[in-house]
Amino acid sequence: MLPQTSFEPPFTLTRASHVRLGVTDLDASRTFYSDVIGLVVTAETDDTVYLRGLEEDAHHSLVLERADDAWAHRIGLRVRTEADVLAAERHFRATGVEHRRVEQDHQGATLQFRDPVGTLMEITSSMETVRRKMADFHDFRxxxxxxxxxxxxxxxxxxxxxxxxxxxxxxxxxxxxxxxxxxxxxxxxxxxxxxxxxxxxxxxxxxxxxxxxxxxxxxxxxxxxxxxxxxxxxxxxxxxxxxxxxxxxxxxxxxxxxxxxxxxxxxxxxxxxxxxxxxxxxxxxxxxxxxxxxxxxxxxxxxxxxxxxxxxxxxxxxxxxxxxxxxxxxx
CATH class of the missing domain: 3.10.180.10 (2,3-Dihydroxybiphenyl 1,2-Dioxygenase, domain 1)
Known part of the structure; x- marks a missing residue:
């Protein structure tokens, strides 16, 4: 059966935003995504590497997190404003969707939830910005x-x-x-x-x-x-x-x-x-x-x-x- 899109949704989604992956060898994964794929490393800690595409001014679109197992930790979407995060909380509370507010480095208001088929999701209203590298052609890999x-x-x-x-x-x-x-x-x-x-x-x-x-x-x-x-x-x-x-x-x-x-x-x-x-x-x-x-x-x-x-x-x-x-x- 074809779905019926709500044109007055409870909050406003704007785009696919970021993904969090559990990786078992952080150095190997960092090298793969920066040198083989060509993503830009924005920042890194002992346990986490943040990467982005050349056009992106959002701090990250891929987060590699050191882990014992290679899980897909979360899929991220953006919402328009922090008010949308609050609206999502109210909607999920009213409809019985499992959710929780979390603090994530380099992100604004962030809400994690589980959709009805078990997809682990994360929405955020904002992110720190960095300089776009879309014209740094000497850095293209x-x-x-x-x-x-x-x-x-x-x-x-x-x-x-x-x-x-x-x-x-x-x-x-x-x-x-x-x-x-x-x-x-x-x-x-x-x-x-x-x-x-x-x-x-x-x-x-x-x-x-x-x-x-x-x-x-x-x-x-x-x-x-x-x-x-x-x-x-x-x-x-x-x-x-x-x-x-x-x-x-x-x-x-x-x-x-x-x-x-x-x-x-x-x-x-x-x-x-x-x-x-x-x-x-x-x-x-x-x-x-x-x-x-x-x-x-x-x-x-x-x-x-x-x-x-x-x-x-x-x-x-x-x-x-x-x-x-x-x-x-x-x-």
Whole structure:
């Protein structure tokens, strides 16, 4: 069933903001994200590294936190003002959503919560600002990632997740459904005017499938793949380069030393006007995820980062896309 977006949500979300990852070797992860991916290190302590894209003036969009296990600690979204954080508290209290106020370095008012399918979230109203490096071309490395754009979460219940976030003002730009139905297999949800800030896809969840940064162009994407290979991470290219049907972007997926997955991609089309209808894709149509060549491997479809303390549940839907291994077995 297609969701009904609330155009008068209880508080105002503005964009995907930041992600917090637990990493087991902080030095190795710092090197990977700064030298292989090309992010900028804003600040660091003995236990934490803060990074950002070249366009970003927000203090961080990726936080690496030293941990015993490689968890996806939190997914971050921005809200417009501190009043929105207070409104979110009131709304969650009234609707029974588990939440708590926290203090986070370099951030303004911050509220952590758990959505109905177990995704561990964090919203903040502001962040310390730093100088943008988008014109420091001498500092561009690898794919020269510009800004954090979106997340993809694997969930056992796409419909419940989609309905919850539509109720908070997110619009669905595209979706994948079981063939011949509107039984949701995947939904692409946005608040900032392009195709997605938050994606939910069917599978064992909740787990973070990937987080994604924009890159300037196709040349930067190819250079990112070259650098990944020359730095010894060629086997960790999980998928691509390729072109998605959904969102129409060129993409490259890479796994970090703890197997967290990052996507580099060449951004999306606009999805701003309210009369624009979401685009539907059959789950059996391979072009939805890859316009060129072969389908993704089993590990791209079935491996993802777990959230701490959240039990992983089996998906409600049984429809699954064709994997590379299945394709090769049939041809």
């Amino acid at each position: 690898a794919g020269a990632p510009q800004r954090l754009d979106h997340y993809q979460v694997v969930t056992h219940d796409v419909q419940t997740a989609t309905d919850f976030w539509a109720g908070l003002g997110m619009r669905m730009s595209e979706y994948t459904a079981k063939d011949g139905t509107d039984e949701l297999w995947g939904t692409w949800l946005e608040v900032k005017g392009n195709t997605h800030d938050l994606v939910f896809t069917n599978g064992r969840g909740p787990r973070l499938h990937h987080f994604a940064y924009t890159v300037p162009d196709a040349t930067a994407l190819i250079h990112a793949a070259d650098v990944t290979g020359s730095k010894g991470f060629g086997r960790e290219i999980d998928r691509g380069p390729g072109r998605h049907g959904l969102s129409n972007a060129l993409f490259l997926y890479v796994r970090d030393p703890d197997q967290h997955r990052i996507e580099l991609f060449t951004t999306h089309y606009q999805f701003i006007d309210l009369e624009s209808e979401p685009i539907r894709w059959d789950v059996s149509n391979p072009r939805r995820a890859q316009q060129w060549g072969l389908p993704a491997s089993e590990r791209w479809f079935f491996e993802a980062s777990e959230f701490p303390g959240e039990a992983v549940r089996e998906p409600l839907l049984t429809a699954t896309p064709e994997t590379l291994e299945q394709y090769l077995g049939l041809h």
